[in-house]
Amino acid sequence: MTVSETMLRAYVDGELEPIDVERVEKALEASEELRVQARLMRASCLPYRAAFEAQRLPPMPAGLQQRVESWIALADESKREIAPGRRRWLGFGAAVAASFAMGLWMPLPWRLGTVSKDDPTWIQAVARYQALYARQPFDRASVEPKQAREMLAAFAAQGGGRVSIPDLRPLGLTLRRVQRLTVHDRPLIHMEYLAAHGMPMSLCVLAAGSVDAALVTRSVDGMGVSIWRRGGFEFALVSDRPPSELAGIASKAASGELPWLYQSGDS
Amino acid sequence: LANDELQRQLPQLLPRLWRFALRLTRERSDAEDLVQRCCLRALERRLQWRPGSALLSWLFSIMHTIWLNELRARQRRRECSLDWEDEWADVIADVGAEDPSLRVLYRQVVTAVEMLPEAQRLVIVLVDVEGLSYKETAEVLAVPIGTVMSRLARARGTVGQRFLQAPEAHAQRKGGIR
Numbered sequence: 001m002t003v004s005e006t007m008l009r010a011y012v013d014g015e016l017e018p019i020d021v022e023r024v025e026k027a028l029e030a031s032e033e034l035r036v037q038a039r040l041m042r043a044s045c046l047p048y049r050a051a052f053e054a055q056r057l058p059p060m061p062a063g064l065q066q067r068v069e070s071w072i073a074l075a076d077e078s079k080r081e082i083a084p085g086r087r088r089w090l091g092f093g094a095a096v097a098a099s100f101a102m103g104l105w106m107p108l109p110w111r112l113g114t115v116s117k118d119d120p121t122w123i124q125a126v127a128r129y130q131a132l133y134a135r136q137p138f139d140r141a142s143v144e145p146k147q148a149r150e151m152l153a154a155f156a157a158q159g160g161g162r163v164s165i166p167d168l169r170p171l172g173l174t175l176r177r178v179q180r181l182t183v184h185d186r187p188l189i190h191m192e193y194l195a196a197h198g199m200p201m202s203l204c205v206l207a208a209g210s211v212d213a214a215l216v217t218r219s220v221d222g223m224g225v226s227i228w229r230r231g232g233f234e235f236a237l238v239s240d241r242p243p244s245e246l247a248g249i250a251s252k253a254a255s256g257e258l259p260w261l262y263q264s265g266d267s
Numbered sequence: 268l269a270n271d272e273l274q275r276q277l278p279q280l281l282p283r284l285w286r287f288a289l290r291l292t293r294e295r296s297d298a299e300d301l302v303q304r305c306c307l308r309a310l311e312r313r314l315q316w317r318p319g320s321a322l323l324s325w326l327f328s329i330m331h332t333i334w335l336n337e338l339r340a341r342q343r344r345r346e347c348s349l350d351w352e353d354e355w356a357d358v359i360a361d362v363g364a365e366d367p368s369l370r371v372l373y374r375q376v377v378t379a380v381e382m383l384p385e386a387q388r389l390v391i392v393l394v395d396v397e398g399l400s401y402k403e404t405a406e407v408l409a410v411p412i413g414t415v416m417s418r419l420a421r422a423r424g425t426v427g428q429r430f431l432q433a434p435e436a437h438a439q440r441k442g443g444i445r
Binding site for chain 2: 005040041042043044046047048049050051052053054055057058060061064065067068069071072
């Protein structure tokens with residue numbers, strides 16, 4: 001007799017009627033091929049769900065639930081205020097944009113950890129990170145000078161060298177945030193500047209441990225990035241400005257003609 | 268009303284979205300980003316969800332689409348995820364089972380599934396782990412039901428082959444493989 005795969009599966013799963021069990025067992029006695037097939041099926045009857053449920057997965061980040069609930073509230077709000085149809089979605093879009101300003105959206109600094117250790121990919125990572133930013137979160141942000149100096153001093157010490165970080169403020173930019181991130185266990189300083197108009201611009205510094213390199217400017221994932229290396233540190237200026245404009249700013253920063261925001265040895 | 272229902276259920280489904288995102292991406296920061304983007308898109312498109320249909324599989328479908336697009340974009344950017352294996356090894360860690368043979372079995376099951384080709388691995392995760400029906404799985408993956416069934420059969424067959432080759436823990440639990 002012919003035993004279909006479905007019937008064999010039911011036999012292996014113990015869900016076959018007794019009369020069919022007898023038929024299948026006769027067929028199994030007669031066919032080595034069928035016996036092999038049954039062995040395979042039996043071997044694949046595994047506790048998949050229990051095995052995966054026993055995995056120790058990372059817990060859901062604490063802020064995630066709160067962020068989603070905030071968006072739900074915004075969606076409710078936009079539904080009440082905006083007329084139905086297409087404009088309802090626009091209302092939600094506008095509400096989410098507003099949530100940037102309220103700090104309800106958190107770009108994820110640890111996304112930087114998903115790239116390879118090669119230098120070009122950390123540049124890609126900071127470019128993608130910068131592309132996440134809107135202007136609004138920084139409009140009212142300010143840097144506390146003492147804390148920033150301490151952070152930069154700790155970064156320099158961890159980088160194992162003397163670092164001089166240019167100050168872009170004389171170019172009409174205001175420093176809105178200094179934060180320390182990590183790229184594959186290497187400390188990264190990320191400084192966010194804002195001009196009177198336009199999107200934020202960031203100056204990133206990474207302990208590179210390699211020889212000095214001249215300034216180059218290129219486009220990475222739609223963002224302009226100017227890169228140079230000095231004194232064992234790599235610098236990247238990232239912005240959506242035109243490459244020529246960005247290169248002009250970076251050139252001033254890389255040449256040392258700007259004052260220092262921080263220099264190792266500063267108190 | 269559909270909107271209200273979606274917005275009511277979404278927070279409750281977040282742990283399952285988080286779990287599925289981790290299994291899709293195998294990396295927690297990508298998973299967090301993916302959950303955020305999935306929820307935003309679901310809220311943007313909440314009028315497209317049909318009340319009465321399975322919300323979880325609709326959300327999984329959105330998440331899967333976002334992730335596929337992200338992978339394609341990364342491929343275009345030649346970005347390699349070289350660290351995933353190691354990261355995931357940390358995530359696998361120990362299971363909570365007290366019984367050592369059960370612990371070994373679970374670890375072997377997870378490892379065998381993780382070694383499957385991506386399309387087969389996802390079908391196992393959706394059907395055998397998340398408990399979706401074949402129809403729901405087909406909707407999530409945007410493939411015919413027949414494809415789901417054949418991928419599942421191939422996936423289980425491949426896993427079964429591995430257990431025939433290294434059957435220790437499985438044999439202890441099942442009383443031997445005939």
